[in-house]
Amino acid sequence: MNSSIIFRTAAKTLLPLLALFSVVILLRGHNEPGGGFVGGLLIASAFALYSMAFGVDEARSMLRWPWGGRLRLQTLIGLGLAAALGSGVVGLVLGGAPFEAWWNGGGKGWDLSVLDLGVIKFGTVLLFDVGVYLTVLGVVLSFIFTLEESNA
């Protein structure tokens, strides 16, 4: 990849920032503008930027499991769909309808306040949003990476 050094430096710096930002967007989505879909798109564009600067292989190798193994895009999509579907099963198992939301403490239980940025409420809805986030990330990146690779 012979992209300019400015572009590469910017991409390198932006990736972690955008990743963090996308997580914030994902988590605040319940009360403020944001959510899993936008969050997923944001982090996907961060990776797209990175792949343009350093090549698809480099970008792919940035996607890792916490313990180091490479995280493939198909796995990411599968995980996302499983998380979303799993959040639906919880309601069913707990004796309600599928996708009936289940909240920690009925929405009034312990919430996680993150500094002054906002409050995270734990429940199946959040799990579903995480599923959307992962799916969107996997899908968009598989579009972009596959296209980039076919151009190479």
Place this chain on the structure above:
Amino acid sequence: MLLGSVLILAGLSVAAPFVHRALGRFSGYALAAGPAFVFIYLASQLGGVSAGQAVVEATAWVPGLGVNLDFRLDGLALLFSMLISGIGTLIVLYASGYLQGHPLQGRFYCYLLAFMTSMLGLVTADNILLLFIFWELTSITSYLLIGFDHDKPEARKSALQALVITGLGGLSLLAGLILLGIMAGTWNLTEIIETEGLTDHALWPGALACLFLGAATKSAQFPFHFWLPNAMAAPTPVSAYLHSSTMVKAGVYLVMRLNPAFWDDPAWSWTLTGFGGTTMVVAALLATRETQFKKVLAYSTVSSLGIMVMFTGLSGTGIGGDPSYAEYGVKAAVAYLLAHALFKACLFLVAGTVTHETGIKDVEKLGGLFGSMKVTAVCGVVGGLSMAGVPPLLGFVGKEYMLKAATHPNGIGDSIFGLSSAGVITAAVFFAAALTVMVSLLVGWRPFFSPKAPHEDEVQGHEPPRIMQLGPVLLAGLSIIIPFTPFMFATDLASAAVSSVAGEVQKGAEYALLYVGGGGEEVAHGKATFGMGISDVFHPFTLPFALSILAIGVGAVLYVQRAAWRHWYTKVASAINPIGPERNYERIFAGTMKFADWQTGLLQNGYLRTYIKVVLVATTALLAATLWRAYDEGHFQIVTPESRDMAALEMMLLTMIGLAAIICTQYRSRLSTVAALGVVGYGVALTFVLLGVPDIAMTQFAIETLTVIIFVLVVYHLPRFNLYTSNAGRVFDGVVALAFGAAMSLLVLLAADEEVPFERISAWMGEKSYTEAYGRNVVNVILVDFRVMDTMGEIVVLGLAAIGVYTLLRLRRGQVAELRPVSSTLDPRNLEDVVGARPEPDEPGGASDTPEKEGGTA
């Protein structure tokens, strides 16, 4: 426990391949334990059921839609479910020998038990939608079973044919059941049957047609009879099970089940009688033409199904006769149902054994097998004699009732084409009975006792493994024992079934108590009975008995003279065949394929631009029609928004969007067009910011960015930009675009109307968002909570699109080989369609124009 039984079998079906892998050749014994257990459970319910106490279970499933797991075990359900589980047990055991060593035996058990599950559910379901679900499951599982030898084209074709025909019937049945549900106001089957005056409802003729079409396709009634003999491509245990004793009787079950509701309606009675009778005669004739063991049995099965449908129809007083004699019809149908299930399953298994051990399918080439396979031969003979209706076997009892119902002078009132209807029906039954005798001798006598065929090599038969003898021996044994034991099991069972099938008047005391005894009928105060005491076998002379014996004689003569019969028959048949139903099926099938080709070429030709055009035109047309109708009926007016001064910023945005849109259509470079489109998108996103919708603006920005990136990546693949469309085409495109834009604008204006005639949901959502879903961001709460199912569906679509894009691009790169092994049956020609590599005549680089999903279109 009824739901439990269904679940046990379903679980066993899923476990079957693993059980088979673990236990090997003994897996059949383990798997047979399931249906055997269900059989014993069902048998234990006989006492209560025959005393009129149906077992009822109700479990809520989708209560909002009225679809519940309601099960009900009454006499008819008990008779059917015991046949299903009992014969099912024997079939599993038989298959363990028949398919021993077959590489896919585990899969076979899986399909077979899945089929058994659906069949058991079908006959015990007490909710018509539940019944429909099981009905469809039997179609699907039987498709899998018929096509079990999937490497044979014939098997695949037959499986598809069966699926198409029963699937068509299934749709029709669904329509019929829904009409029925609307007429009765409930989905509960028992409640529907008990509803008064269904046949006076305006929807009744439509419901009758739909319901009967469903039953007729499933039970292979004329003119849908041809799929069943073709389905003989299935392994023999399947034929014995599905195509003689269970699945094809689903249609019979349906008409019997609904008979109490409609029995006094002439249309119902005559439809059943007419189609059933035609099927009976036509199929009996067709059976005489065949010489292949299983095909002969298949046609005779179709004939028998006709008999059951016909006599169910004859039981109705709608037919115009004296109700007191109508119950003979039900008795004939039920007695024959039981007799047929036993002798036909037995004969199929015998046929399977003979073919398995000799390798010969043609009965005319078999002979003298009695010496080498005595047990099988005895079973074959007993089955054949029962089918021929020779006293004192169970088949004879069934035939007696048939002839009694047909000949009884008061039984059938109306006339058919000026002839006495009783006479016509009697003649038809007699004719079919004689032909059946001929066929019975061919399959039950010929292979075992006739001299060995001279022109064939010595046919070497030998007894099959013991496990394969169990089924035929038990079934043949029951055909002998039941008529002699009127006090036992089968009698109660059949009587209970009769009382569920009979119309209300027929349930009255003195009618239900008729006892077929020495001198015709006696009224006995006990249970209705089907048994024939030993003394009853030697009847004094009665008309039905005489006809029965005469039919045997005529059939025997026909059997001896069958060469001449076939000669004469072939001449007639060759004239009729070209206009026969099967030819028509093939014509319709070919026509449908042609139509599909044509419309695919028109609407789904692989050009993205065509897809977009089709979607836009269709959306605009539907929207315009809906809006026009609503407007015409005065539901709302178009409100001209109050004019106000536009802010400078808005003005600038509008100008920018407009200019970029115009530029889009004028540029001759793809990259510039993409950039211009990006400007339009950002402009719209900025508008959202101005209007205070940050969520949507944010998403729109992200989407626009990614879309432009993806576009830029795709541009590389596209051919040189050229103008291919004619001027007229471009004008049309312009009109479509403007019309769509106009329709959308109109929609927005209408949405702004304050006086819409319905409650707005936005207010409700805004209100409930925090109180019910604990979220302040309404947009997100809608996405992840209120309309979560939609979002789930959308992300699944996204995932599939990713797989599609990945596959298309990878295949294009010549990595086809790595996909080949998993899709060995894929036609390479089709594969090219998928890849999009076929040359496009009107566009040099057309291959690049294959449908591709754009990013972020969720």
